[in-house]
Amino acid sequence: MMNSIKKYLGIIWLLLGPALIYFLVSGAIQNIDPTGKKDINNPVIWIIIIAIFTPIAIGLMIFGWYAFKGGYNQLPENSRVIGE
Amino acid sequence: MNGTAGIRKVIAASSVGTMIEWYDFYIFGMLAKTISTQFFPEGNATAALLSTLAIFAAGFIVRPFGALVFGRLGDLIGRKYTFLLTLVLMGGSTFLIGCVPNYKTIGIAAPLLVLMLRLIQGLALGGEYGGAATYVAEHAPKGKRGFYTSWIQTTATLGLFIALAVIMLVKLNMPDERFNAEWGGWRWPFWISIVLVGISIYIRLKMKESPLFAALKKEGNTSTNPLKESFRHRSNFKMVLLALFGAVMGQGVIWYTGQFYAQNFLETKCNIEFEQSRTIMLWAIAFATPFFVFFGWLSDKIGRKWIMMAGMLLGVLLYRPIFQTFLNNTNVKEAITVENMDFRNNRLVKKVNDTTLIVADSYTLYPPLSQLGNDEIKESLVVHLKKGSISTHEIHLGKKLYWKFILLVWLMIVFVTMVYGPIAAFLVELFPTKIRYTSMSLPYHIGNGVFGGLVPFIGLLLTTSFPADPLVGLWYPIGVAALCFVIGTIYLRNKIDRNVND
Numbered sequence: 331m332m333n334s335i336k337k338y339l340g341i342i343w344l345l346l347g348p349a350l351i352y353f354l355v356s357g358a359i360q361n362i363d364p365t366g367k368k369d370i371n372n373p374v375i376w377i378i379i380i381a382i383f384t385p386i387a388i389g390l391m392i393f394g395w396y397a398f399k400g401g402y403n404q405l406p407e408n409s410r411v412i413g414e
Numbered sequence: 415m416n417g418t419a420g421i422r423k424v425i426a427a428s429s430v431g432t433m434i435e436w437y438d439f440y441i442f443g444m445l446a447k448t449i450s451t452q453f454f455p456e457g458n459a460t461a462a463l464l465s466t467l468a469i470f471a472a473g474f475i476v477r478p479f480g481a482l483v484f485g486r487l488g489d490l491i492g493r494k495y496t497f498l499l500t501l502v503l504m505g506g507s508t509f510l511i512g513c514v515p516n517y518k519t520i521g522i523a524a525p526l527l528v529l530m531l532r533l534i535q536g537l538a539l540g541g542e543y544g545g546a547a548t549y550v551a552e553h554a555p556k557g558k559r560g561f562y563t564s565w566i567q568t569t570a571t572l573g574l575f576i577a578l579a580v581i582m583l584v585k586l587n588m589p590d591e592r593f594n595a596e597w598g599g600w601r602w603p604f605w606i607s608i609v610l611v612g613i614s615i616y617i618r619l620k621m622k623e624s625p626l627f628a629a630l631k632k633e634g635n636t637s638t639n640p641l642k643e644s645f646r647h648r649s650n651f652k653m654v655l656l657a658l659f660g661a662v663m664g665q666g667v668i669w670y671t672g673q674f675y676a677q678n679f680l681e682t683k684c685n686i687e688f689e690q691s692r693t694i695m696l697w698a699i700a701f702a703t704p705f706f707v708f709f710g711w712l713s714d715k716i717g718r719k720w721i722m723m724a725g726m727l728l729g730v731l732l733y734r735p736i737f738q739t740f741l742n743n744t745n746v747k748e749a750i751t752v753e754n755m756d757f758r759n760n761r762l763v764k765k766v767n768d769t770t771l772i773v774a775d776s777y778t779l780y781p782p783l784s785q786l787g788n789d790e791i792k793e794s795l796v797v798h799l800k801k802g803s804i805s806t807h808e809i810h811l812g813k814k815l816y817w818k819f820i821l822l823v824w825l826m827i828v829f830v831t832m833v834y835g836p837i838a839a840f841l842v843e844l845f846p847t848k849i850r851y852t853s854m855s856l857p858y859h860i861g862n863g864v865f866g867g868l869v870p871f872i873g874l875l876l877t878t879s880f881p882a883d884p885l886v887g888l889w890y891p892i893g894v895a896a897l898c899f900v901i902g903t904i905y906l907r908n909k910i911d912r913n914v915n916d
């Protein structure tokens with residue numbers, strides 16, 4: 331049962347990655363305003379945050395994919411197995 | 415493996431250098447407000463502070479790149495020489511930050527130089543931690559890895575402690591004008607660092623290489639391309655991702671919220687005066703630091719996973735109530751009148767109740783109150799109140815509230831010790847020797863550098879964008895820690911790998 335949970339949650343992580351990117355990009359589109367005075371209107375802030383979190387979101391998707399394919403159903407018993 | 419005396423020398427040599435590197439890194443963040451006025455054009459104070467925090471974040475964001483560069487070096491040429499190099503880079507760049515003239519003197523070159531030096535700090539720190547934790551773990555006997563590596567885990571908080579203490583000692587022993595001057599006291603913590611780094615380099619030069627790495631090298635089994643082996647081998651890359659999303663991501667935000675965000679919140683949202691906001695942190699850190707070692711020891715007995723998950727869950731559930739308590743206890747609105755106002759130690763104070771005093775800013779008043787007699791002070795205050803030149807400035811907590819705040823911050827730092835104490839051993843046990851330095855460093859510095867390091871930056875962004883809720887900045891660490899808790903609970907295993915000799 332635990333392996334099923336791991337597998338189906340993998341779908342959630344797969345979807346969470348693009349959802350995060352979408353959330354950040356739409357936040358940028360809504361809030362960037364050259365005439366605005368708040369820091370949230372500053373495009374530089376959004377460029378930094380999107381540039382940083384996009385690779386992380388992709389990493390989360392890869393994690394989700396591995397989870398969905400059963401890659402975490404059985405964790406290695408020791409680090410020697412990982413290195414083989 | 416070394417005997418007890420031998421392992422103690424190893425821990426001391428690794429820890430001292432790591433602690434100094436943390437100190438170097440944190441004095442920048444601690445002095446963010448002063449640095450922002452020195453190196454950025456005058457104008458919007460929030461923009462200047464944000465720019466400085468961005469540089470602070472830049473120091474964190476480049477840490478993963480430092481992890482890759484120095485991790486690779488450490489797996490190729492050895493742990494000892496690599497983190498000697500990181501120490502030299504960190505010490506040198508810290509000292510030089512203290513030597514950069516301000517914006518008024520050299521214009522745009524000032525912030526650019528500071529940014530470059532800050533990036534070098536971040537790269538160096540990215541290489542430091544993985545090396546130190548790996549070095550100690552590879553000397554530790556079986557069954558005690560959590561206990562021995564937990565001493566390395568104390569260094570970040572101790573570095574923070576020393577940074578707070580040094581800055582406080584310098585600032586409280588000179589007038590504000592002298593501290594904030596272009597070549598004033600704020601530069602001293604940067605210059606002091608070169609002495610501390612010199613001592614650490616001397617200690618590290620006397621260290622021997624890790625026995626596991628030395629054995630690996632003797633056998634000719636070192637990795638020729640640790641980066642490729644770490645991240646292109648699927649089985650290892652899977653563990654790197656699991657380490658990040660199931661453990662270090664949450665650990666990073668808990669670490670920064672309980673320490674950095676708490677200190678900044680007390681000072682800027684609660685308006686607690688400088689000295690108290692620092693001493694609250696110092697006491698809380700002092701009382702909580704032994705718990706790093708306790709939870710490292712405990713993790714050797716019962717496993718690493720559940721201690722770390724418990725620390726994350728407690729943060730998720732208790733951050734908002736704790737920070738709300740800080741706000742409630744300092745939300746003192748009282749009209750300033752001449753009655754019950756005292757002039758004490760060059761400050762105007764008004765006792766609101768038995769526990770809280772409101773300190774009114776009197777430094778800009780003319781004539782200076784220190785030159786007036788008591789009756790003249792009252793007359794002067796009446797005049798200034800009519801003109802509106804006195805306003806509530808800072809809060810000084812009474813004894814009961816002061817210790818209550820220390821208790822609450824201590825509690826948040828105990829959460830930090832739960833997530834951070836066992837994590838060095840946890841990361842070391844995940845990866846084989848020949849790529850350990852590379853593989854553990856990257857998730858560690860993404861989790862701490864990116865997720866954790868951005869807590870103050872994103873917190874400030876959220877609170878300036880949604881000013882109605884002073885606690886809105888907490889949603890970022892709460893959300894990240896909650897996600898990490900779910901992933902870690904479901905995917906991590908509690909079983910400890912007793913043997914890292916591979």
